Structure formats: C-alpha cells, structure tokens
Amino acid sequence: MDDTFNSALSVQEGIEQPSEVNPYLTKRQPKRELTADECVEGILRGDRVVLSRAITLIESTKPEHYAKGQEVIERCLPHSGNSIRIGITGVPGAGKSTFIESFGTYLTTQGHKVAVLAIDPSSERSKGSILGDKTRMESLSVNPKAFIRPTPSGLTLGGVARKTRETIILCEAAGFDTILVETVGVGQSETIVKSMTDFFLLLLIAGAGDELQGIKRGIMEMADAIVITKADGDNQLKAQQARNQYQSVINLFPANDNGWQVPVTTCSVYDQSSIIAVSNLINRFAEETRANGFFHLQRNQQLVKSFYEWIDFSIKSRFYENTEVKQLIEKLLPQIQSGHITPYQAGHQILENH
Amino acid sequence: MDDTFNSALSVQEGIEQPSEVNPYLTKRQPKRELTADECVEGILRGDRVVLSRAITLIESTKPEHYAKGQEVIERCLPHSGNSIRIGITGVPGAGKSTFIESFGTYLTTQGHKVAVLAIDPSSERSKGSILGDKTRMESLSVNPKAFIRPTPSGLTLGGVARKTRETIILCEAAGFDTILVETVGVGQSETIVKSMTDFFLLLLIAGAGDELQGIKRGIMEMADAIVITKADGDNQLKAQQARNQYQSVINLFPANDNGWQVPVTTCSVYDQSSIIAVSNLINRFAEETRANGFFHLQRNQQLVKSFYEWIDFSIKSRFYENTEVKQLIEKLLPQIQSGHITPYQAGHQILENH
Numbered sequence: 001m002d003d004t005f006n007s008a009l010s011v012q013e014g015i016e017q018p019s020e021v022n023p024y025l026t027k028r029q030p031k032r033e034l035t036a037d038e039c040v041e042g043i044l045r046g047d048r049v050v051l052s053r054a055i056t057l058i059e060s061t062k063p064e065h066y067a068k069g070q071e072v073i074e075r076c077l078p079h080s081g082n083s084i085r086i087g088i089t090g091v092p093g094a095g096k097s098t099f100i101e102s103f104g105t106y107l108t109t110q111g112h113k114v115a116v117l118a119i120d121p122s123s124e125r126s127k128g129s130i131l132g133d134k135t136r137m138e139s140l141s142v143n144p145k146a147f148i149r150p151t152p153s154g155l156t157l158g159g160v161a162r163k164t165r166e167t168i169i170l171c172e173a174a175g176f177d178t179i180l181v182e183t184v185g186v187g188q189s190e191t192i193v194k195s196m197t198d199f200f201l202l203l204l205i206a207g208a209g210d211e212l213q214g215i216k217r218g219i220m221e222m223a224d225a226i227v228i229t230k231a232d233g234d235n236q237l238k239a240q241q242a243r244n245q246y247q248s249v250i251n252l253f254p255a256n257d258n259g260w261q262v263p264v265t266t267c268s269v270y271d272q273s274s275i276i277a278v279s280n281l282i283n284r285f286a287e288e289t290r291a292n293g294f295f296h297l298q299r300n301q302q303l304v305k306s307f308y309e310w311i312d313f314s315i316k317s318r319f320y321e322n323t324e325v326k327q328l329i330e331k332l333l334p335q336i337q338s339g340h341i342t343p344y345q346a347g348h349q350i351l352e353n354h
Numbered sequence: 355m356d357d358t359f360n361s362a363l364s365v366q367e368g369i370e371q372p373s374e375v376n377p378y379l380t381k382r383q384p385k386r387e388l389t390a391d392e393c394v395e396g397i398l399r400g401d402r403v404v405l406s407r408a409i410t411l412i413e414s415t416k417p418e419h420y421a422k423g424q425e426v427i428e429r430c431l432p433h434s435g436n437s438i439r440i441g442i443t444g445v446p447g448a449g450k451s452t453f454i455e456s457f458g459t460y461l462t463t464q465g466h467k468v469a470v471l472a473i474d475p476s477s478e479r480s481k482g483s484i485l486g487d488k489t490r491m492e493s494l495s496v497n498p499k500a501f502i503r504p505t506p507s508g509l510t511l512g513g514v515a516r517k518t519r520e521t522i523i524l525c526e527a528a529g530f531d532t533i534l535v536e537t538v539g540v541g542q543s544e545t546i547v548k549s550m551t552d553f554f555l556l557l558l559i560a561g562a563g564d565e566l567q568g569i570k571r572g573i574m575e576m577a578d579a580i581v582i583t584k585a586d587g588d589n590q591l592k593a594q595q596a597r598n599q600y601q602s603v604i605n606l607f608p609a610n611d612n613g614w615q616v617p618v619t620t621c622s623v624y625d626q627s628s629i630i631a632v633s634n635l636i637n638r639f640a641e642e643t644r645a646n647g648f649f650h651l652q653r654n655q656q657l658v659k660s661f662y663e664w665i666d667f668s669i670k671s672r673f674y675e676n677t678e679v680k681q682l683i684e685k686l687l688p689q690i691q692s693g694h695i696t697p698y699q700a701g702h703q704i705l706e707n708h
Contacts, residue, residue, distance in 0.1 A: 070699060077693055162698055169696070218572065249606075303690050307697035314705050315673050316666060336657050339431055342523070343661035344516055345424060351668050 033057075039072045044079060046113075046175045048147055058166050059152045073166050076173035081299075083172045084286050087193040089183040089219065090203030094229050095269070097136035099203060100180060102269040104137070106279060107178050108145035115176040116140065117164055119193050120151035120184035147176060151184060158313050161192045165306065168196065194222045195302055198295060199282055202226045206235060206242035220246075221253060223262060225281055231266035231274065239266045258294035260285060325354050387411075390425045397430055400467075400529045402501055412520050413506045427520050430527035435653075437526045438640050441547040443537040443573065444557030448583050449623070451490035453557060454534060456623040458491070460633060461532050462499035469530040470494065471518055473547050474505035474538035501530060505538060512667050515546045519660065522550065548576045549656055552649060553636055556580045560589060560596035574600075575607060577616060579635055585620035585628065593620045612648035614639060679708050 034042070034053055042050025058069035090096040104114045116137070140146045149171075152163045168179050181197055183189040194200050202223035220226070226246055231239035247264040256262070263281055267274040289295040319325060332346040388396070388407055396404025412423035444450040458468045470491070494500045503525075506517045522533050535551055537543040548554050556577035574580070580600055585593035601618040610616070617635055621628040643649040673679060686700040 073696060074699065077696065081693060166696065166698070249603075252603075300691050303693075303697055304687065307687070307690055307700055310698055310701040311673075311704065312666075312670060314701065315669055318705075319665075319669050333658065333661070336661055337654050339435060339657075342427060342431065342520065343657055344520075344664055345428065346661055347664040347668065350665060351672075 036068050036071045036075070039068075040075045043072070043076055043170055043174045048174070051147065051170060051174045052149075054170055055149060055167050058170070059155075059163050061155075069166075073169055076169050080169040080172035083168075083177045083179050084199065084282065085168060085179045085181065085197040086282060087181050087183075087190075087197035087200040088203065089190050089193065089201070090229070091205065094203040094205050096182060096203055098269050099227075099229055099267070100182060101137045101140045102275055103278060104140045104146055104178075104180060105143060106272070106275050108143055110279075112178045113145050113147075113176045114140075114143075114178045114180060115147045115149065115168075115171040116180045116182065117149050117167055117171070118151040118182050118184045119160055119164055119189040147171065147174075157188060157192065158310075160189075161196070161306075162310065164192075165196050190219050190222060195305065198289075198298065199224045199285055201278075201282075203229050204242065204246065205230055206238035220249070224260060224285060225262060225278070226250065226264040227278055228264070228266045230268065232268035232270050236266075236268075242266075258289055258298075259292060260288065260294075319354065322354060325350060328354075390422050390429070393422075393426045394429045397426070397524055397528045398433060402528070405501065405524060405528045406503075408524055409503060409521050412524070413509075413517050415509075423520075427523055430523050434523040434526035437522075437531045437533050438553065438636065439522060439533045439535065439551040440636060441535050441537075441544075441551035441554040442557065443544050443547065443555070444583070445559065448557040448559050450536060450557055452623050453581075453583055453621070454536060455491045455494045456629055457632060458494045458500055458532075458534060459497060460626070460629050462497055464633075466532045467499050467501075467530045468494075468497075468532045468534060469501045469503065469522075469525040470534045470536065471503050471521055471525070472505040472536050472538045473514055473518055473543040501525065501528075511543075511546065512664075514543075515550070515660075516664065518546075519550050544573050544576060549659065552643075552652065553578045553639055555632075555636075557583050558596065558600065559584055560592035574603070578614060578639060579616060579632070580604065580618040581632055582618070582620045584622065586622035586624050590620075590622075596620075612643055612652075613646060614642065614648075673708065676708060679704060682708075 034050065034057075039050060039054040039057065043054055054069075054072055057065055058073060060066075060069065088096060088100060090099075100116060104116060107114050137148060141148050149167060152160055152167075155163060164181065168181075171179060179197075181193050183193050200222050202219065202225070204226060206228060228239045228243050228246070231243075243264050243266050250262050250264060253262075265274075265277060265281070267278055269275065286295065289298075320329075328350050332341070332349065335341050336343055336346050388404065388411075393404060393408040393411065397408055408423075408426050411419050412427060414420075414423065442450060442454060444453075454470060458470060461468050491502060495502050503521060506514055506521075509517060518535065522535075525533055533551075535547050537547050554576050556573065556579070558580060560582060582593045582596050582600070597618050597620050604616050604618060607616075619628075619631060619635070621632055623629065640649065643652070674683075682704050686695070686703065689695050690697055690700050
C-alpha cells in the first residue's frame with residue numbers, strides 16, 4: 001500500500017509548493033492538466049503527486065476548474081471517511097509544530113498514514129505560511145507515510161474551511177487514516193477546526209501563575225484533551241503543577257454530552273512514552289465514541305451544519321453585495337447610530353425592495 | 355414628575371395583564387384604540403396606563419397595528435436613551451425575583467423610576483409567566499415609581515428580543531431611568547439580554563463544592579458583576595467562601611476591553627447595605643465607562659449589531675420559507691448525511707435557482 005511513496009520524487013512532491021517558490025517543481029511539473037479520471041485514479045492508488053495536484057485543482061478559484069474539482073470530490077466521497085480527524089491548537093510557545101512532528105512520526109511507525117493540514121485565516125493576507133510548513137516539520141515532511149499541505153491561501157475564512165473539508169475527503173480517499181488539522185495563528189480558526197474534526201487537542205504550557213491567561217475564551221471548553229507540552233528538564237514540575245491546575249478547572253465544567261471526561265496530561269517530545277500516551281487517549285476516545293454512537297453523530301451534525309452555514313453565508317453575501325443594498329446601508333447606519341430610527345425600521349426599509 | 359402615578363388606577367394598570375386573566379382590567383379598558391398622538395403624548399407625560407397600552411400595540415402581531423406602533427416608537431426615540439439598562443440573570447434558586455424586588459425598591463427610594471422587563475423564551479409555549487410576575491414582586495408591583503411588564507408572549511426568541519428593545523425605548527421616553535431586564539428560565543435568553551443592556555449582573559448562590567456546576571458555559575464571562583445571594587444566617591460563611599472561589603476563577607479570565615474589573619460580592623435582601631453596595635458598583639461602572647467612552651460605544655455596537663442580525667434573520671427566513679427550497683433541502687439532506695454529496699454541492703444545487 002505504501003510502495004507508491006518510495007520514490008524520492010513522490011516524497012519531494014508530497015509537500016505541495018506553489019511553482020513560483022519551488023524551482024524544482026516548476027521544472028518537473030507537466031504542462032497538461034490532469035483529467036478528472038486521472039485525478040480520481042491517482043488519488044485512489046495513493047499517489048501523492050496526483051493528490052497534491054487535485055488539491056490545487058479544488059483550491060483553484062478559476063471558474064473552469066470548478067466543475068472538474070467537484071467531480072473529483074464527488075467520486076472520492078464514497079472512499080472517504082475512514083479516518084480519525086484530529087484538530088490541534090495551542091498557545092504561542094506550546095511547540096505545536098514540534099509536537100505534530102513527533103506525534104505524526106510516531107503514528108507512521110504504527111502503520112498509520114498521516115496527513116497534516118493547516119487552517120490559517122491570516123493566509124488571506126500573508127499568502128500562507130508555506131515556507132514555514134516546510135521548515136517546521138523537517139522529518140515529517142520527508143516521511144513517505146506523511147503528507148503535509150499548507151493552508152490554502154487567498155481565501156476568506158469560510159473559503160478556507162470549505163477547501164480544507166474538501167481536502168480531507170481527497171486525503172482520506174488516498175488512504176490517509178489520520179488527518180491532523182492544525183490551527184495556525186491564534187484566535188479565529190479554532191471553531192472552524194473544531195467543526196471538521198472528531199477530536200480536538202489543546203496544547204498548553206506551564207505559565208507563571210495566571211494559567212488561563214492568553215487562552216481565548218471558550219477554547220478550553222472545546223478541547224477533548226489538554227496536553228501540557230515541554231514537560232522536560234527543569235520544566236517538569238511546573239508542567240505537572242499546571243496539569244493539576246487545569247484539571248481542576250476542567251472538572252468545574254459541566255459534563256460533555258458524549259460522556260467523555262476531558263483528560264489533562266503532560267508531554268515531552270523527548271519522552272516517547274508521553275507521545276504514546278496522547279495517541280492512546282485519542283484511540284480510547286475514538287473507541288468509546290464509536291461505541292456510543294457519538295462519533296458518527298458528530299460527523300453527521302458537522303455535515304448538516306456546514307450545509308446550512310454555507311447556504312446562510314451565500315445568501316448573505318448575495319444580499320450584501322447588491323449595490324443598492326450597500327448604498328442604503330451606508331445611508332441608514334448613521335441614522336441608526338444617532339438614534340433617529342430603530343435598527344428594525346432601517347431593516348424594513350432595506351428589505352422592502354430587496 | 356411622579357404625580358401622574360399617584361392614583362390607584364395608574365398603579366393597578368401599571369402591571370399590564372391580558373384582559374382574559376384580569377377581570378378588573380376588562381371592565382375598565384376603553385373600547386377605542388388610542389391614536390399614535392395619544393400614545394406619544396401619554397408616554398411623554400409618564401402615564402403608565404398609556405405606556406402599557408402602547409407596549410401592547412407594538413407587541414401586537416396584527417398588521418393594522420404595525421405602522422402605528424412604529425410611528426409611536428419613532429417619535430419616542432429622541433426621548434429615549436437616558437437610562438442605565440441592567441441585565442439580570444441567575445441560577446435557579448438564587449432568588450432573582452426577591453433580589454429585583456429589593457433592589458428595585460431601593461432604587462425608587464433614591465428617586466429613580468424603575469422598569470422591570472423580562473425575556474422569557476419559554477413564553478412561546480407557556481404564554482408568559484404573567485401570574486408569576488404579579489405574585490413574584492408584590493411590593494414593587496404596587497410601587498408608583500416602578501413599572502413591571504411581563505415578557506411578550508407568543509413570539510420567537512428573535513421577536514421577543516426586538517419587542518423588548520422597542521419596549522425599552524417607550525419606557526425610557528416615559529421617564530424610567532433604570533431598566534432592569536431579567537432572564538426568565540435558564541439558558542437561551544442571556545445572550546439576548548446581554549445584547550440590549552449596559553451592565554450584566556449574574557446572581558449565584560453558594561453551592562456544595564462544584565461551584566461552577568449548572569452555569570451555562572459562557573454566561574460567567576458575560577457578567578459585569580457576580581453577586582452571591584442569600585448571604586445571611588447560617589449561609590453567610592458559605593456565601594463568602596463561594597465569593598472567594600468565584601473571584602479567583604474570574605481573575606483567571608483575560609481582562610475586559612473596557613478596563614472594568616469584574617467584582618464578585620455577596621448580598622442579602624435582609625441587609626440593606628449589601629443592596630446599596632450592588633447599586634454603588636453599578637453606578638461606578640456607569641461612571642467609569644461613560645468617562646472612557648465604552649458606555650456609548652457599546653450602545654452603538656448593540657444598535658448596529660441588532661440591525662445586521664435582524665436583516666440576516668429576515669433574509670434567512672425568507673429563503674428557508676420558500677416552498678421549493680424546503681422541498682429541495684428535504685431531498686438533499688439525506689444525501690449529505692449518507693455521504694453521497696458534499697454540503698457544498700447540495701448548497702449549490704439549492705442556490706442556483708433560488
């Protein structure tokens with residue numbers, strides 16, 4: 001199953017780079033676009049070069065790529081879903097890349113095929129942290145059982161979410177059984193990652209006193225497990241103390257409706273057993289929630305939710321992008337703010353004719 | 355200013371009751387509908403009978419009442435806004451009604467005019483807790499400087515929010531300078547109350563051990579102050595301990611962007627000084643946030659937010675209530691859930707022609 005990954009070519013190209021920043025890829029990249037058939041066949045036999053190019057296709061904003069991209073997704077759908085999707089977020093300094101490098105490598109030694117995707121809302125501006133991804137996970141990026149894909153760039157937050165969900169489908173169809181979706185940056189992307197993953201991992205570090213400081217409100221409550229990283233050397237005791245503190249805060253939260261008790265554990269990339277422990281607890285989560293039906297239920301809910309979210313988003317964009325609507329809003333907002341009309345009166349005026 | 359409230363009639367009718375449950379009101383209620391002029395004039399001179407009837411008018415779902423109701427609101431708007439709007443929520447058993455009774459009565463002794471409104475999403479089913487409101491606040495309900503209005507019934511959550519915002523405008527125009535908006539029931543209504551008030555008060559009681567148990571996630575983070583009620587008799591020490599525990603949890607939250615340090619205090623309706631202390635801290639909040647601009651900024655943001663929320667809600671209802679859309683969704687949802695099409699493919703199908 002993994003023999004398709006053994007050539008140096010595949011390994012290199014597994015890390016998709018836009019052609020303008022990777023001269024090697026430019027030389028090798030064939031001019032001809034792959035057909036939908038070629039994409040699907042390549043993906044299903046686990047060819048990472050084809051997978052990369054198919055992802056590029058669905059990320060394309062060119063109208064002529066749209067139908068083909070959707071056909072590829074549709075034909076991959078029946079082969080998708082057989083995976084665990086793990087969301088990973090962390091406070092700055094928690095060593096997220098180092099953790100993923102170590103955790104992902106361990107998973108590949110256990111026979112898993114690991115895809116690492118990233119959700120980075122800031123990529124809208126910065127055009128993605130592509131070089132970052134390459135240098136951040138040196139050993140995983142050349143691991144034949146791993147596939148690292150930077151966040152799609154030049155999209156809105158909603159667009160990033162959609163493309164990442166579609167990328168997950170293609171990766172799963174290509175045989176990747178463990179999907180790691182990491183947040184890049186802090187703040188906006190956690191909810192999105194949570195909405196497309198089965199398990200949500202929060203990486204924290206031992207701080208100085210005010211342990212909750214700096215974690216965005218609500219993120220702790222999303223977590224299915226909290227891992228205090230860098231629990232090594234002089235830091236070990238502090239990490240253990242932080243673990244206890246977080247555990248007592250977590251215990252104050254109401255119980256989850258899936259029956260899962262959120263564990264707080266410490267971890268060091270220098271201690272393989274602590275990495276194994278994280279893997280084991282995720283396995284236990286998957287087993288338990290598959291048995292009690294929550295795993296399937298959550299995926300179903302995520303599908304339905306993203307359907308409605310997408311419709312809501314689309315009808316809103318359609319409405320607010322209407323030129324007359326824009327002008328009316330511009331005219332009415334100051335009147336609302338100065339208290340001359342109520343928000344409802346203004347709303348009625350706009351909706352009457354649009 | 356308060357002389358209009360001195361007749362027993364006004365006092366009685368200040369508590370608006372649907373005519374079917376209050377035989378006295380039925381006898382007195384004139385057949386003729388008030389004109390918009392009569393409504394506005396009555397409200398501006400602080401006539402609570404007229405205020406009550408004007409609120410009934412804007413709560414009416416009859417189309418013929420709509421334009422008149424909106425005219426009344428529009429003409430009251432320039433006279434509104436001069437108040438502090440205080441949201442009050444509490445865990446079951448915290449004695450919210452008793453607190454409001456005591457707190458509201460104290461405010462009236464200080465020369466304030468106090469309106470008590472309620473947001474009760476369950477009123478959609480139960481048709482409001484009208485009898486509850488009457489019996490819950492016995493002394494406040496006959497206080498000439500207070501006006502108690504039950505939650506509008508028979509509306510959706512969004513409708514309740516809108517009508518309550520409009521009711522606030524009328525109450526302020528009638529000279530009420532303190533608006534208490536209480537949540538009835540637990541769960542859904544806190545966000546709505548928060549979105550229309552300047553200050554959000556959370557009432558808690560000393561529990562047994564797991565102090566955070568039972569408080570919905572996120573509600574503690576909305577609070578501008580937390581009051582541990584029933585801090586009297588044998589309960590005093592426990593209340594103090596709970597106070598300390600909550601204060602330490604609150605201290606772990608990131609600082610508010612308005613510069614306000616959320617205080618946690620204890621309170622007993624048998625100890626007037628503790629009620630005064632709550633009033634003082636709200637005054638301090640109002641002073642500080644008026645000085646630093648947050649008070650005005652928050653009100654402005656609330657107006658703009660409710661404007662967009664209302665439009666979003668309206669365009670969504672319009673879309674989803676379309677019969678063809680309904681049928682398509684019914685057809686496509688099972689295909690999404692079974693993994694035959696993606697949420698986006700289904701969405702596209704629906705939006706193409708609608």
